[in-house]
Amino acid sequence: MKKIHTKALVVGYGTIGKPLVRALQENGVTVAFVVNTKGVHTLRGSTLLPHQETYEKVLSKVDIACIALSAPDEGQTEYTYTRSALDKGKTVITCAKRALGNNLNLYRYASSNRPLLGIDATVGGNSGILPHLKNRLRPNLPVEIHLVLNGSMNCFMFELSNGQVSPSEAMAGVLRQGLAEPIKAKGKYASFFAGETDDTVFKTSIVVNYCGLLDYPLMHAKSVRLIRYLDENALRELFRSRNRRYIVSIYRDSFPQQEDVIGGFTHVVRDDTQGNICISAGFKLINTLPYSRLHIPGAFNAVLTIEGEDGRNGTSYLEGVGAGPDPTVAAMIQNLKRLIER
Numbered sequence: 385m386k387k388i389h390t391k392a393l394v395v396g397y398g399t400i401g402k403p404l405v406r407a408l409q410e411n412g413v414t415v416a417f418v419v420n421t422k423g424v425h426t427l428r429g430s431t432l433l434p435h436q437e438t439y440e441k442v443l444s445k446v447d448i449a450c451i452a453l454s455a456p457d458e459g460q461t462e463y464t465y466t467r468s469a470l471d472k473g474k475t476v477i478t479c480a481k482r483a484l485g486n487n488l489n490l491y492r493y494a495s496s497n498r499p500l501l502g503i504d505a506t507v508g509g510n511s512g513i514l515p516h517l518k519n520r521l522r523p524n525l526p527v528e529i530h531l532v533l534n535g536s537m538n539c540f541m542f543e544l545s546n547g548q549v550s551p552s553e554a555m556a557g558v559l560r561q562g563l564a565e566p567i568k569a570k571g572k573y574a575s576f577f578a579g580e581t582d583d584t585v586f587k588t589s590i591v592v593n594y595c596g597l598l599d600y601p602l603m604h605a606k607s608v609r610l611i612r613y614l615d616e617n618a619l620r621e622l623f624r625s626r627n628r629r630y631i632v633s634i635y636r637d638s639f640p641q642q643e644d645v646i647g648g649f650t651h652v653v654r655d656d657t658q659g660n661i662c663i664s665a666g667f668k669l670i671n672t673l674p675y676s677r678l679h680i681p682g683a684f685n686a687v688l689t690i691e692g693e694d695g696r697n698g699t700s701y702l703e704g705v706g707a708g709p710d711p712t713v714a715a716m717i718q719n720l721k722r723l724i725e726r
Contacts (some may be wrong), residue, residue, distance in 0.1 A: 417445075448475045513596065534707070561708065
């Protein structure tokens with residue numbers, strides 16, 4: 385395996401940051417600094433030692449900044465770390481989707497001929513959804529895109545699709561795999577799906593802005609208002625049907641006439657040049673076309689494209705492991721190697 389001989393810092397030392405540090409070191413990267421909520425640190429083995437210099441100062445001593453935190457705000461913390469490194473000309477590899485969801489000026493760093501910003505790990509784990517779509521889509525191409533972007537919800541529904549498994553047991557399976565944080569018993573299902581729906585809104589905005597559907601980024605995640613959170617009646621219907629997956633569908637110009645959807649969200653990105661981008665997301669029946677292609681196991685993510693009128697320009701399908709620390713770290717390492725090789 386070809387080693388990456390360079391020097392990096394890692395922002396975040398939790399679920400993603402710790403395994404990322406190990407993976408970087410295994411690939412020949414010197415992790416000079418780790419940044420967390422308590423400040424800047426150096427590493428001695430796996431022990432963090434306090435360092436007196438600020439984040440801005442230590443940036444001058446590394447080549448790469450890896451952003452591996454998920455702050456509870458709307459992306460401002462992630463954005464501050466990311467933009468500071470980019471302004472100093474550093475290569476940045478990130479899995480922090482909220483910064484991209486609400487700060488459209490970051491995309492120019494990811495989409496240039498010699499990109500400084502690697503964002504493949506923000507969507508789809510190690511499935512490769514973003515580079516796959518980036519290579520296929522063009523602003524003026526008629527296309528339908530159908531995506532499973534949230535491995536945690538897909539894992540829950542996959543577990544539930546076994547008729548012998550209760551919702552409580554399905555949730556236990558998600559937690560056992562480390563795909564969600566434990567939630568207090570009262571309202572745990574509604575809270576789980578609300579949080580994962582918000583996560584999917586951010587991922588959807590990255591797909592729309594980055595992958596070639598538009599001439600330039602237009603979709604802010606915070607502009608999505610028509611979110612249908614699940615109440616008790618919707619949850620009962622969802623648990624009773626069992627044959628649904630949370631699917632994001634993206635259309636040009638208009639929505640299909642009728643869809644059977646539980647929960648989710650709808651949104652229109654208005655583009656006077658290329659035509660509107662229409663987004664419909666929620667729990668859709670996987671025994672109907674085209675969604676039957678997206679009947680995937682566990683924490684997988686997937687994308688199906690139908691290109692041209694009725695697919696006359698072709699179709700594509702890709703699936704891979706989405707949720708979890710290991711796929712995210714693997715995607716960040718691969719993204720780093722591609723940017724360095726350029």
